[in-house]
Amino acid sequence: MYKFAEALESIKEKGLYREMLYLDAAPGPHTMVGGKQMLLLSSNNYLGLCNDDRLKEAAIATIREFGVGSGGSRLTTGSYRLHRELEERLAQFKGTEACLVFSTGYAANLGTIAGLADKGWVIFCDRLNHASIIDGCRLSGAKLVIYKHCDMNDLEKKIKRYHTGKGLIVSDGVFSMDGDIAPLAEIVKLAKKYSIMTMVDDAHATGVLGPNGGGSVDYFGLQNEVDIQMGTLSKAFAGEGGYIAGKQSLIDYLRHKAKSFIYSTALAPHNIAVSLKALELIQKEPERRKSLLEKSRWFRGELVKNGFDVPMNNTPIIPLMVGEADKAVTFSRMLYDEGVYVPAIRPPTVPNGSSRLRFSIMATHTHEDLAMALQKTIVIGKELGLI
Ligand SMILES: Cc1ncc(COP(=O)(O)O)c(C=O)c1O
Structure with a gap:
């Protein structure tokens, strides 16, 4: 018997x-967490639309x-005209021919990668890609080759070594726990050079980055170059789906x-109606993402x-590196006692020794909210010997 307690x-x-x-x-800036009033500094509700009246x-x-x-799966009795409308509008927004909505972003990554690749493929995957990407790669049966985080020399070295015929390079657009932006222009260049497909997970960038809010692909103007753009409807879009x-x-x-x-x-x-409205607001109210950034x-x-x-970046994900898991948890608890909620992020979500607070x-x-959080973070950071 497996010993769960041990x-x-x-x-x-x-x-x-x-x-x-x-x-x-x-999940607005001020909410109730664990029965206490908190300043929430850890939500993916980037544009603040989760509680928007519209x-x-x-x-x-x-x-x-x-x-x-919905009462059924999409291929039986669960497809509504609303699904089609959302898929058409998302395709326009992303600058692509078409789009397919899944029940979550996780399901989108998992089903797409596993559906596309098989034993004959090699998938080149950034070390810090989201778990749903890694799971999709494993499920596909393809050879999984992990390259060093955003390291194009390592990627090219590994392409030269392992690329045989059918290949996919997959990367987060904005990395969920680090907040940095993938070097997509370089990734696309390598993909072209070696005839490999590209897939970008823009879960954290959509609605946030790019002149049209289209994500990291829009930010770099690579709509015609990236083969597969994945996104979620659960972050800036404030609802559910991928x-x-x-x-x-x-x-x-x-x-x-x-x-x-x-x-x-x-x-x-x-859920679809919420995403349609969110998309309309993302397009009509660019000042939201400007103010966010x-x-x-x-x-x-x-x-x-x-x-x-x-680390210095220009996204709303701000990791404050602590190191040891215990210390990160202590930091988070002390902030909680002061009315600021920022969870500690620990392994296996991040590599060993890189536990952090993810603001x-x-x-x-x-501005007052942020100034208050900053002041409390500084006081506790000093107490813990981090600064
Ligand atoms: C980079 C990334 N991809 C995919 C997902 C999965 O999306 P969803 O929450 O819609 O399942 C997440 C987070 O939840 C994510 O951070």
């Missing part, structure tokens, strides 16, 4: 035991008309091959000025 003890000894704190209000109205009106569930955008033939192929699409219940119509730049800059180990900014944070 395994959990060992997890605890390593400082890696995970507790869940429950929210009792919308999105809520869209959901409520759609529930009144369509009910609360999608793949690309050529019509790719999307048609995935409809036949991506098992997480085929064998899973379709998103309920109100300005606030993020300020907060990051202040942490650096005060001596914290924080993430929302467009709806005020």
Whole structure:
């Protein structure tokens, strides 16, 4: 018999035991976490749309008309005209021919990679890519080749060594725990040189980066170069779901091959209505992402000025590097006691020895919110000997 209790003890000894704190209000800047009023600095609700009245109205009106569930998978009885409309609009937004919506971003990565590649393929995968990408690669049966984080020399070296015929380079656009932007122009260049397909996971960049808010691919103007653009509807889009955008033939192929699409219940119509409204606002209100990036730049800059180990980037994901898991947890608890909620991120989510606090900014944070969080972070950081 597997000894769960012993395994959990060992997890605890390593400082890696995970507790869940429950929210009792919308994930805005000020919310209830674990029964306490908190300044929330760790949500993926980047544009602050989760509690936007227009999105809520869209959901409520759609529930009144369509009910609360889709009632089937997309290929049986779960596809509504709303799904098609969202897929058409997302394709336009991403600058691609077509798009396919999945029930989550995780399902989109998993089903797409496993549906596309098989034993005859080699997948080149950044070391810090999201778990759903890694799982998709493993499930596909393809040879998985991990390259050093954003290291194009290592990628090329490994392409030369392992590329045989069918290949895919896959990278997060913005890395979820580090907040840095992948060197997509260089990735695309290598992909062209060696005739390899490219896939970018823009979960954290969509709605946030790029002149049109289209993500890291839009930021670099590579809409015509990247073969597969993946995204989620659960972060800047404030709802649920994931999608793949690309050529019509790719999307048609995935409809036949991506098992997480085929064998899973379709998103309920109100989720789709929320995403349609979010997309409209992302396109109509660019000031949201501008303000988000300005606030993020300020907060990051202040942490650096005060001596914290924080990498310089221009995204709302701001990792404050701590090192040991225990210390990161202590830092997070002390901030919580002061009314600021920023969870500690530990292995296996990040590599050993790189535990951190992962701040993430929302467009709806005020300057006062951020100044308050900064001041408390500095006081505790000094107490813990980090600065
Ligand atoms: C980079 C990345 N890809 C994919 C996902 C999965 O998306 P979803 O939460 O919609 O399943 C996430 C996070 O949740 C992510 O951070």
